[in-house]
Amino acid sequence: MGSVHAADPFGTAELRRRVLAAWTDSPARFREDANAEEDLVRGGYRDRLLVELAQNAADAAARAGEPGRLRLTLTGGVAPELRAANTGAPLDAAGVEGLATLRASGKRDDAGTVGRFGVGFAAVLAVTEDPTLLSTTGAVRFSAARTRAAVAGVPDLAAELAARDGAVPVLRLPEPAAGAPAGGFATEVVLPLRPGTRDDVAAALAALTAELLLALPALRSIEVEADGVGRVLTRDGAPPRVRLGDGEATTTWAVATAAGELPEELVAHRAVEERARRSWTVTWAVPVDDDGRPVPLPDGQVVHAPTPSDEPLSLPLRLIAPFPLGPDRRHVLPGPVTDLLVAEAARCFAALVRELPADPSVLPLLPRPRWAGAPLDAALDRAVVDRLSVTEWLPVAGEEGRRAPIGAVVLDDAPEQRVAALTGVLPGLLPAAWSRRTDAPVLGALGVRRVGVAEAVDAVRGVQRPAAWWARLYAALDGADREELGALPVPLADGRTAHGPAGVLLPDEGLPAARLAPLGLRLADPEAVGTPEARRPLERLGARPATAAAVLADPTVRAVVEGSLEAVEDGGPEPADLADAMLALVAAAGPAADGSTWLAELALPDADGGWAPAGELLLPGSPLADVLEPGALGVLDPAFAAAADVDVLRRIGVLDTFALVTADDPDGLDADAAEEWADAVLDRLPAGAPPPEWPALTAVRDLELVADWPGALRLLAALPAAAWDDVLLDGTAVPGYLRWWLATHPVLDGRRPDRLRAPGPGPLQGLYEPADIAPELLALLRPPATLDDVLADVDGAIDLLRRLGDPSRTVRLGVLATVYARLAEVLDGLEVDPPERVRAAPDRVVDDAVVLDAPWLQPLVRTAVVPGGGRPGSVADLLDLPLASEEVRGTPTGRPGTARRWAELPGAGLAATRLGLDELTGEVVVDERLAVGGTPVPWWPGEPDRVDGTPGALGRALAWRAGRWELRQALAEAFAHPDRVLDLAAEDAIG
Incomplete structure (x- = not known):
């Protein structure tokens, strides 16, 4: 302890005299002071005692212009005490007068102080009746007992004292005291504790946290010691980052402050002290993690004005502002000062948010829409929302700067990939982390517009972007609702844009999409759909994979090809471009193009400078040109042919050998005599059979144009097997078109194959000349080898009937026995002219004969006999001959044996x-x-x-x-x- 001050440096005697005189002159004044002090004590100041002591220490440090230090010490024993020692400016006469004058203060002109006009010291009365202040400038004490004794000596006041059961104003009669602060402190408050208050003080000390220092920037540390156990609360740094320590634990806080001066007109009606102290400081603070992201405070925050009030604060931050308080020192008074401070608090809040990382972790700090709240809390929410909505604090996807919520947009629950894809398309688009549905109410209240995928799709319509950008967009939109993506644009390979994926073709790798523009297809730009991730959502929306084979099968392509020659004649699109597109497409399709006979309709340049269907043009120097009649078909332009792939030209239909044509029925076969072939086929079916179900049919074109049949047969022999295959109709195999056509035309040295026979011995020997052809052609042409082969065709049967009457020919006996009967069966019901001559023996023909119908008559017949072969009547009708039984009459003579x-x-x-x-x-x-x-x-x-x-x-x-x-x-x-x-x-x- 320092030395005892014998003098009265603070003029306490004069203060006592004035107060006692005032009380004596007006006992009501005594009563008023006692009631006022009692009201303060009754107001619950015990829970704010430490805050008030710390606030006084901060004010002393601020007046001295040095970092403040406070030491709180709780002693035990019979007479427990709480001591509060602080550095800074020592006690002076004005301060003592402020302590002794209720609702007055000696801090009128001290900028940077936080004490509220001396009333805060009255908090000590919650725990003591005998406070003492020791300072380096002197010491002063207050005592309820000494005040009571002084009042008892005044008759007019004694009655009041008795009426109040001895209760007196404790802080109105200061008097000199002895002692001085120790340990280098400027002032020390000594509070002998009333019985029953020590535990409350101990609990308050234990609950004291370093957060108190946020409201007291002038105070750098608070040392707390209770019963020999101590800890130190510290504050380090300055806004925007302040570090608070509690022992070894340190917490970093983001802090924003704003300061100013109240206009005179706003405080004109306030007390003199308030009118003189118009400066204000507003502080917002919130803890932050190691990355600088805010950590919201728990629910249940209150407004600090600057000490804790009873005004609830829904925002999870610490707000410290000198709001005007009501007489209870717990609630803020409404009015223009409060309104101004609310507006400034909102401005300061926006500054704090701007200093925080541009991260969604900020959102829990912001006001959330709610139905109701305390007036001050609701006003703060509205003001913060209004200020933040026009403050540039939100990050913009893909940009460095920040922007205000007004005009910003956020995609509804969008993954990062989707936001990245739409960056630059939606102005003011927030990063993906801001798109959570749970954050929608907060952002919506600030004016951030929330858009869905459908609106995003609408925004990309008409934008010009590289194809690769579209691929990223499609991949990013995978998983979105189909209904929202229906109008998604798709850039096409020909430079157009499809206004929706439905029906768009997605080119596979290898498809020459860039060359297919003349086809008029809705073919997507390959680079825009080049990844599986980009294709998947488009296919889900109706786009179709487009292999070369699939594009070739598209009806649009066929229609364009089939109309290409007409388009040339009508002056349509450049035919060379269409030809180039089809050559590229067929090259990509490869074998898949085989069988697409309509490709032969493609208009190609000919050697005469015109255009003709590919199927009517010969490859220059092709083998087919050598076997056809000169000029029967045109020739492909040699320069065009030299620049193209020969195999592709063949697939398109340009001829270097005979062309195959296919159809589902004979009426569709574009080949010579196809109808005659169909009739011949139907003649082979059983009589009365229903119309057959035709299989796929294959024929060969241009056979009627052949001039060189030996050469043509070599080309025909090399055709695919399908050209030579038989046709199966209702279980009956009949010759296909090619074999029938060749069999019925003079293609073998001027003779028809069906009028020759297979070489070597056989039943037709003598009737037909053998076919002198190579074995491979023999197997393909299949000239008749048996009587059944001949009789399978009606024309062949009629020809055989004629041959049987030719005397230059011979017939094997075994054939002769039944041949007429077989012919009668085949030709039954047909109008056939009977032959002039008939064969009666293998080597003999006759003009007149009978058909033997009864073997016992043969010895009686006097003319040539034609065997009936089991059908004598039918044979007789066919040959227009009588039966033997019609020519021979008689019965045996003589007596029977x-x-x-x-x-x-x-x-x-x-x-x-x-x-x-x-x-x-x-x-x-x-x-x-x-x-x-x-x-x-x-x-x-x-x-x-x-x-x-x-x-x-x-x-x-x-x-x-x-x-x-x-x-x-x-x-x-x-x-x-x-x-x-x-x-x-x-x-x-x-x-």
């Missing part, structure tokens, strides 16, 4: 076996002189049959009777050799 049972004849058992019978039944008459009209006959049918007894006659009669005419020789053998029955039976068993 002896009737005998068949079963009794020698050899009858073997005959029965060969007929498959157990035993022969019935009778037969043996007449050794059997004759008709004087002509011997071996056999005549009747009831019973009559025979001449020879084995041959027996065999014929039995075979005819049994309906097994083909067994007549076997039965004759059985009757001829009855002695060899066992041997013959053994031979039968071998077969």
Whole structure:
């Protein structure tokens, strides 16, 4: 402790005298002062005691212009005390007078102080009745007991004292005290604690945090010691960053301050002290992490004015501002001063936000829309929103600067990739981190416009950007709702823009999109859709992958090609560009273009300077040109041909060999005599068959233009197998168009292949000349090799009928036996002229003959006989000949011989076996002189049959009777050799 001051440096005696005189003259004044002090104590100052002590220490430091230091010490024992020692300006007479004069202060002209006109010191009365202030300039004390004693000696006041149960104003009668502060401090407040208050003071010391220093910039440290345990609270740095320490723990705060002076007219009605002190300082503060991002304070903040008030603050920051307080020192008074400070607080808040990182972590600090709140809190929210909405503090995607919320836009829940893609398209676009739906209310209140994908899509319509930019945009929009993307523009390869992905073609790698503009397709720019990520959303919206084959199959392409020659004639688009596009497309499609016969309609330049369909042009020097009639087809322009790929030209239809044409039915086949071929095919189907279901058909063009058939056949032999394949109609295989056409035209040395036969021996030998051709052509042309081959075609059957009457030809006996019957079957129902001559023997034709219809009549026939082959009536009709039974009349003469049972004849058992019978039944008459009209006959049918007894006659009669005419020789053998029955039976068993 310092020395004791015996003198009265602060003039306390005079102060006491004036106060006692005033009380004596007016006991009401005593009563008023006592009530005022009681109201202050009753106002709950115990919880603000430490704040008021710290505030006084800060003011002392500010007056001295040096960093302040405060030490709070709580002692124990029988008489506990709280001591508050501070550095800075020491106590002076004006200060003592301010302490002793309620609602007055000695700080009227001190800029930078935060004390509120002396009232704050009254907080000590919450814990003590005997406060003492020790300073380097002197010491002063206040005492309830000494004031009570002084008042008791004044009669008029004694009654008041008694009425108040001894309660007196403690801080109105200062008096000198002894002592001085120690430890280098300028002032020390000593507060002997009332009974029961120590625990509250200890708890308040334990709860004291370094945040108090935010409101007291002049104070750099607070040392707290209670019962020998100490800690130090510190403040370091200056706005915009202040570090607060509590022992070893340090917290960094973002701090913004604003200062100014209240206009005189705003405080004209206030107390003298307030009118003299018009300066103000507003402070906002919030903790920040190591990256400078704010860490919002917990809910339940209050406005500090500058000590904590009861005014709630919904913003999670510390607000310190000298709002005018009401008599309770806890609530802010409304009015113009408060309004001005609210506006300045909003301006300061905006400055704080600008100093924080441009990061969404700022958003939790900002006002959120709400239905209601305390008046001051609501006013602060409105003011902050108004100020922030026009302050440039928001980051702009892709830009360095910041902008105000008014005019800024944010994409609704957009990933970073999507925002990056739209940067520069949507003015004022915020980075992706700001697009969370949870932040929408805050940003919306500030004026930030929230846009969805549909509006973003609308914004990109009409913008000019490189194709690669569009690819990034499409990839970024993947996953968005289809309904919002329907109008998404797609740049096309030809420079146009599609106003929506539906129907757009997405070129695959290898498709020459840049050369396909003349086709008029909606083909996307390859670079705009060159990645799977870009293509996926477009395909989801109706765009279609476009391989070369797919583009080739597009109906638009076919229509353009098929109309290309007409377009040339009408003066349409440059045909060379279209030709180049199709050559490029077919080259890319490769084998997939095979079979697209409509490509032959593409207009190409010819050697005469005109344009013609590709399918009507020959490659210069092509083999086909050598076999066709000169000038039958045009020739492709040699220069054009030299610059193009030959294989591509072939695929398009330019001819170097015969061209194939395809169709779904004969009516669609653009080939010579296609209808005749169809008729020939239908003639081969069974009579009465329903119209067939035609398969895909293939034909060969330009056969009618051939001049050199040997050369043409070599080219035809090299065609794909499909050109030669048979056609399967309802299970019946018939010749395809090419084989039929060649078979029916003189292509083999002036002869038709179907009028020749396969080389070598065979049933047609003698009737047809052999085809003298190479084996590979023989297999393709397939000249007839059997009677069935000839008879399969009506024209072939008619030709065969004519050949049978040709005396220069011969016929094999086996063929002759049935050929007329086969012809009658094939030609049944057709109007066919009968031949002038008929064949009666393999090497003999006759003008007159009969058709043998009864074998027993043959000995009686006097003309040539034509075999009926089992169909004598039909053969007679075909040949316009009589039947033998129509020409021969008669019956056997003479007396019949002896009737005998068949079963009794020698050899009858073997005959029965060969007929498959157990035993022969019935009778037969043996007449050794059997004759008709004087002509011997071996056999005549009747009831019973009559025979001449020879084995041959027996065999014929039995075979005819049994309906097994083909067994007549076997039965004759059985009757001829009855002695060899066992041997013959053994031979039968071998077969």
